[in-house]
Amino acid sequence: PQTIHLKDYTPFGFEAESVELTFRLAPTATRVLSKIRFLPKEGGDGRFFLHGEDLTLISARIDGAPVTPRLVEGGLEAQVPAEPFIWEAEVEISPATNTALEGLYMSPLAREGEAPGPGAMYCTQCEAEGFRKITFYPDRPDVMSVFTVRIEGDAPVMLSNGNPVERGDGFAVWHDPWRKPAYLFALVAGDLRAHPGSFTTMSGKEVALNIWVRPGPDEDKCAFGMEALKRSMTWDEEVYGREYDLDVFNIVAVDDFNMGAMENKGLNVFNSSCVLASPETSTDMNFERIEAIIAHEYFHNWTGNRITCRDWFQLCLKEGLTVFRDAQFTADMRSAPVKRISDVIALRARQFREDNGPLAHPVRPESFVEINNFYTATVYEKGAELIGMLKTLVGDAAYAKALDLYFERHDGDAATIEDWLKVFEDVTGRDLAQFKRWYAQAGTPRLSVTEDFKDGTYTLHFKQETPPTPGQPHKAPFVIPIAVGLLNPNGDEVVPTRVLEMTQAEQSFSFDGLPSKPVPSILRDFSAPVILERASDNTERAFLLAHDTDPFNKWEAGRALAKDVLCRMVSEGATPDGAYLDAALAVLRDDGLDPAFRALALRLPSEDDIAQTLFGAGITPDPVEIHTARETLSQALAQHAADTLPRIYAAMTVEGPYRPEAEDAGKRDLQGTVLGLLSRIDGGAQAAAQYDAAGNMTQQLAALSCLLMIDKGEPELARFYEQWKDDRLVIDKWFGMQALQAPPARAAAVTDALTRHPDFDFRNPNRFRATLGSFAANAAGFHAADGAGYRLLADWLIRLDPLNPQTTARMTTSFETWKRYDADRQALIEGELRRILNTDGLSRDTTEMVSRILG
Ligand code: HT7
Numbered sequence: 001p002q003t004i005h006l007k008d009y010t011p012f013g014f015e016a017e018s019v020e021l022t023f024r025l026a027p028t029a030t031r032v033l034s035k036i037r038f039l040p041k042e043g044g045d046g047r048f049f050l051h052g053e054d055l056t057l058i059s060a061r062i063d064g065a066p067v068t069p070r071l072v073e074g075g076l077e078a079q080v081p082a083e084p085f086i087w088e089a090e091v092e093i094s095p096a097t098n099t100a101l102e103g104l105y106m107s108p109l110a111r112e113g114e115a116p117g118p119g120a121m122y123c124t125q126c127e128a129e130g131f132r133k134i135t136f137y138p139d140r141p142d143v144m145s146v147f148t149v150r151i152e153g154d155a156p157v158m159l160s161n162g163n164p165v166e167r168g169d170g171f172a173v174w175h176d177p178w179r180k181p182a183y184l185f186a187l188v189a190g191d192l193r194a195h196p197g198s199f200t201t202m203s204g205k206e207v208a209l210n211i212w213v214r215p216g217p218d219e220d221k222c223a224f225g226m227e228a229l230k231r232s233m234t235w236d237e238e239v240y241g242r243e244y245d246l247d248v249f250n251i252v253a254v255d256d257f258n259m260g261a262m263e264n265k266g267l268n269v270f271n272s273s274c275v276l277a278s279p280e281t282s283t284d285m286n287f288e289r290i291e292a293i294i295a296h297e298y299f300h301n302w303t304g305n306r307i308t309c310r311d312w313f314q315l316c317l318k319e320g321l322t323v324f325r326d327a328q329f330t331a332d333m334r335s336a337p338v339k340r341i342s343d344v345i346a347l348r349a350r351q352f353r354e355d356n357g358p359l360a361h362p363v364r365p366e367s368f369v370e371i372n373n374f375y376t377a378t379v380y381e382k383g384a385e386l387i388g389m390l391k392t393l394v395g396d397a398a399y400a401k402a403l404d405l406y407f408e409r410h411d412g413d414a415a416t417i418e419d420w421l422k423v424f425e426d427v428t429g430r431d432l433a434q435f436k437r438w439y440a441q442a443g444t445p446r447l448s449v450t451e452d453f454k455d456g457t458y459t460l461h462f463k464q465e466t467p468p469t470p471g472q473p474h475k476a477p478f479v480i481p482i483a484v485g486l487l488n489p490n491g492d493e494v495v496p497t498r499v500l501e502m503t504q505a506e507q508s509f510s511f512d513g514l515p516s517k518p519v520p521s522i523l524r525d526f527s528a529p530v531i532l533e534r535a536s537d538n539t540e541r542a543f544l545l546a547h548d549t550d551p552f553n554k555w556e557a558g559r560a561l562a563k564d565v566l567c568r569m570v571s572e573g574a575t576p577d578g579a580y581l582d583a584a585l586a587v588l589r590d591d592g593l594d595p596a597f598r599a600l601a602l603r604l605p606s607e608d609d610i611a612q613t614l615f616g617a618g619i620t621p622d623p624v625e626i627h628t629a630r631e632t633l634s635q636a637l638a639q640h641a642a643d644t645l646p647r648i649y650a651a652m653t654v655e656g657p658y659r660p661e662a663e664d665a666g667k668r669d670l671q672g673t674v675l676g677l678l679s680r681i682d683g684g685a686q687a688a689a690q691y692d693a694a695g696n697m698t699q700q701l702a703a704l705s706c707l708l709m710i711d712k713g714e715p716e717l718a719r720f721y722e723q724w725k726d727d728r729l730v731i732d733k734w735f736g737m738q739a740l741q742a743p744p745a746r747a748a749a750v751t752d753a754l755t756r757h758p759d760f761d762f763r764n765p766n767r768f769r770a771t772l773g774s775f776a777a778n779a780a781g782f783h784a785a786d787g788a789g790y791r792l793l794a795d796w797l798i799r800l801d802p803l804n805p806q807t808t809a810r811m812t813t814s815f816e817t818w819k820r821y822d823a824d825r826q827a828l829i830e831g832e833l834r835r836i837l838n839t840d841g842l843s844r845d846t847t848e849m850v851s852r853i854l855g
């Protein structure tokens with residue numbers, strides 16, 4: 001397969017002035033007619049190449065005259081005039097047999113060889129390169145055009161981008177006045193019901209809002225999403241001054257979807273799991289995630305749609321910035337410290353893991369084979385961290401000015417990271433050349449620190465080092481904003497937060513006039529995505545957990561304490577440490593702390609996190625020993641806190657009807673954590689009672705999870721299935737929790753049995769991820785020494801690949817950490833990876849991923 005390089009970027013030689021599309025919908029024979037006015041551009045090479053995949057060309061015309069274009073690999077070529085001309089083509093496609101969920105497809109997927117069900121809807125997914133499966137087109141983000149779309153068919157609802165123009169018997173016409181790249185095109189048609197709403201923008205424009213779902217129970221699950229959308233629209237006006245720009249904003253819920261949601265202009269398409277919510281069927285976590293994703297997709301209207309990316313190497317330009325914006329939104333809507341801590345947990349679990357393995361790549365990659373493989377934690381989450389660092393370095397006021405300038409200067413553009421950094425340079429006068437390294441160099445910097453104290457001067461000596469990553473053996477130093485505060489030994493803050501700007505490989509910073517040697521609180525609010533290495537002890541960690549005024553570092557101290565204890569239990573056979581147990585109990589009892597914070601502080605590092613830490617310290621992790629140590633420490637904490645648990649459990653009871661707000665959710669979270677500990681000492685009595693009494697999914701699922709954790713809950717699992725068997729999103733949870741929580745020795749067998757359940761449709765990405773993805777996250781089960789877990793996952797990836805390469809390729813990342821483990825496990829994993837790679841007809845997506853993982 002061909003590798004595409006950033007350095008080879010060349011603009012397309014033609015401008016697409018306007019695009020008219022007509023769809024004649026039919027499940028296996030949809031006709032797409034395109035009429036595009038192209039203008040040759042100065043400096044273009046005159047080569048007229050249009051992308052096209054899986055299309056049957058019926059006819060083509062230039063300026064009305066029939067032509068026979070040359071069909072070539074990935075598209076077609078034609079001789080065209082040197083003057084503006086009209087290109088017309090008619091193609092045929094088959095949405096009903098499109099299981100890759102890219103281009104135009106139908107959901108729910110029809111059973112093989114059968115026609116789609118009467119409730120099936122047509123829908124599209126075009127990012128990144130799906131439009132070329134709809135018609136021949138210059139399918140690249142720097143070709144932007146004004147689209148008019150006519151849909152012909154018998155569906156009661158037919159939607160596309162922009163504003164509705166005309167609706168008649170068997171047709172609908174939509175016009176989008178905003179120039180956009182083809183990846184933002186969307187079409188939806190089917191029997192759908194609207195949950196309506198409206199919004200008045202800051203300039204007084206009325207916008208009609210709709211969330212479209214299939215008729216039936218989903219209709220009652222749209223209210224939360226609608227309110228979240230309105231909150232997002234208000235927030236973007238108030239915080240970024242960004243107003244919505246069409247008469248309508250439509251969201252559609254779709255059951256078969258490769259990712260979370262898609263920001264198509266004026267017509268967002270959502271995985272139904274990311275928009276539908278009700279207290280009975282959704283957990284607090286679901287509500288929070290739905291709110292964040294709705295915000296994220298809405299915010300793309302400016303950061304992504306009005307200003308898009310010149311090419312796919314610039315993906316972080318829209319994704320990093322939009323993740324940063326949605327995190328700001330969640331911080332404003334809920335608790336900022338809790339959001340920050342949760343984000344850092346996720347960053348370390350996904351992005352650090354990626355950055356420290358064979359898939360490491362820069363936030364702006366320099367080459368790819370399949371762009372779908374670069375929708376990664378590095379591009380998204382590390383991309384967002386870079387925006388956060390930039391804001392810290394320039395300050396809030398300059399950040400706001402730079403963003404205003406960005407919107408003003410680049411509205412309507414397909415922009416680059418250079419354009420982005422230039423607005424900051426122009427606003428601040430700073431040279432950001434060194435900062436730009438963050439976009440170009442992969443890997444997580446190690447920031448080590450030592451200190452000394454003499455005559456009232458306290459000095460921190462920092463050293464940064466970034467390990468080699470694929471294709472990048474040597475790294476130049478980064479500019480690292482290090483937020484530091486100093487505490488007196490009595491716990492008072494003697495130096496409030498100050499941002500140190502490290503630019504060299506080694507650099508020292510001093511603080512004068514201190515009465516005694518302080519305790520440092522370094523990297524407050526996680527001011528840079530680095531691994532901080534500092535010799536410390538558990539007394540100091542417990543001190544910071546008790547006294548640090550920075551909520552992130554307060555939590556971090558507790559996390560470091562737990563990690564140290566767990567790592568010593570695994571590597572030295574140590575017993576649960578009393579200092580940790582006392583500190584954890586103090587947090588549990590501290591009613592002055594936010595319950596959500598207490599829940600986070602009591603959560604032990606994940607098994608994968610411990611494995612990553614041990615590996616970083618030169619120790620080969622044993623997944624089963626890690627699991628045992630974690631269980632042992634949890635058990636010890638449960639016993640240590642036994643007298644306190646019932647009081648906290650009772651105190652966290654939320655009275656009144658369910659509300660998804662952060663305050664109530666935090667209480668339920670802490671109550672769930674306490675229930676987990678209680679279950680270890682009461683044999684699950686309280687959990688069983690909670691299961692029976694639960695009036696919402698958060699408490700029902702928490703109780704069931706506690707029972708499974710202690711290897712009980714069989715009857716509840718059966719009852720759960722009976723109660724929810726008609727709700728596919730809840731049944732995803734049922735599949736997921738069994739695969740995730742199965743005892744390590746039985747996990748592969750349990751998962752294998754789940755894949756034989758009549759409700760297991762492996763072609764549905766949600767169900768596949770819920771089952772096989774959760775199994776791979778059951779670290780000790782997946783890494784069982786006999787290799788059964790590796791075999792099971794590989795079997796399913798091989799089976800899914802011909803139908804859905806995108807989801808298959810993403811799920812190969814379960815193997816990305818293989819080099820951490822012992823020689824036997826490595827050999828088993830390598831065997832499975834080679835088996836996948838040697839499969840006949842393996843997709844380009846999966847071939848690229850497995851080859852990179854193998855290294
Ligand atoms: N911009 C979107 C990314 C995306 C995607 C979404 C759904 C299915 C396939 C997809 N490929 C790429 C989603 C986002 O980041 O907002």
Ligand code: ZN
Nearest residue numbers: 296300319322
């Ligand atoms: Zn996005």
